[in-house]
Amino acid sequence: MRTIFRDPNGQLRNGWWILIFLLFVLATRVVHAPLVAALKALDVPEAWRDPLPVLFVLLATWACTRLRREPLSSIGLELDRRWWRQLGAGFGLGMAALALAALLMMAVGGVQFELQPDRSASLLAWGLYGFVFAAALEELLFRGFLFQRLLDGIGVWGAQLLLAGLFAxxxxxxxxxxxxxxIWATVDIGLASMMLGLAYLRTRSLALPLGLHLGWNWMQGSVLGFGVSGHAAAGWWQPVFADAPAWMTGGDFGPEAGAFGLLVDLVMLVLLWRWKGRAPAPAPAMVPVPAS
Structure with missing residues (x-):
């Protein structure tokens, strides 16, 4: 039985930690539904309910890290200056990547953009607010505790391919x-997952993948007005599609279902692959003190 539950070092195997994490997440879902119903009854606006799923996943993650006697920051949430710099860099890079996909579409005559008459700074701000929680939820679920236990259990390629499939x-x-x-969206979303996973691997932090995810979605929806994974978004601009086929532009689904979105994700994946990364230095090994 020892080999089923514990590894040769006597530690609980990663598969059991993954099961424990999923059980904690399911437990939070049981609480989430009645809580949302109660908040609706109190006429709490939907925007103020957006943080709840993120808080519950953080709670499930915290419970697992506590059981492992590790800090919550061990999953890549150090929140130091380096973390915030990587978040900002990822946000800018994510915006630039989406803008490149849009420029390529414009270059072949697949889309044009018109300014929305009711555009406002508050629209951009509320869009950023919503996309922060959407990106944080997906990164905590797919690049957080679960991803790290898979990395430890089945290695980089196994973890990347498995979570790419689950993300799609x-x-x-x-x-x-x-x-x-x-088909197009599944392939591209899977590639995006591998790109975000590689961003974590190069930094051992959730800051860079979170920034990339947030920057891409905010530019895609709130700035340029594309659909975001099939969900309509009110943007500063409004895309007007010409006669280009949907497989080229992604159509109403968004650039994730188009050839240029896929091309940009491939470029990002190659760049991250070639980048050596800036992972934090490992903590010094503890030297046992001889008994006196």
Missing amino acids: LAHWGNPGMEGATR
Whole structure:
């Protein structure tokens, strides 16, 4: 029985930690539904309910790290100056990557942009607010505790490929996920997952993948007005599609279902692969003190 539950070092195996984490997440879902219903009854606006899923996943993660006698920061949430710099750099790079995909679409005549008459700074700010929690939820779930236990258990390639499949599968119920769009979007979302996973591996922090995810989504939805994984977004600009096929631009689903979005993700993946990264220096090994 020891080999089933514990590794040769006597530690609980990663598979059991993954099961414990998933059970904690399921337990928070039981609390989440009645809490949301109660807040709705109190007429609490939906925007103020957005942080709840993130807080519950953080709670499940905290419970697992406490059981492992590790700090919550061990999953990549150090929140020091280096962390915030990486978050900002990722945010800018994510915006630039999406802008590049849009420029490529414009270059082939697939899309044009019109300024929205009701654009405002508050629209951009509220869009950023919503996308912060959406990106944080997905990064905590797919690049947090679960990813790190998979890395330790089955290695980099196994963890990356498995979570790429799960990340794509998690988006299958999104609006517009049908026909050729399903194929293009599934491939691109899987590649995006591997790119974000590589961003974590190069830094051992959630800051860079979170920034990339947030910058891409905010530029895509709140600034340029594209759909975000099939969900309509009110943007500062409004895309007007020409006669280019949907497989090229992604159509209403967004650039994730288009050739140029896929191309940019591939470029980002290669750049991160070639980058050596800036992972924090490992902590010095503890030297046992001889008994006196």
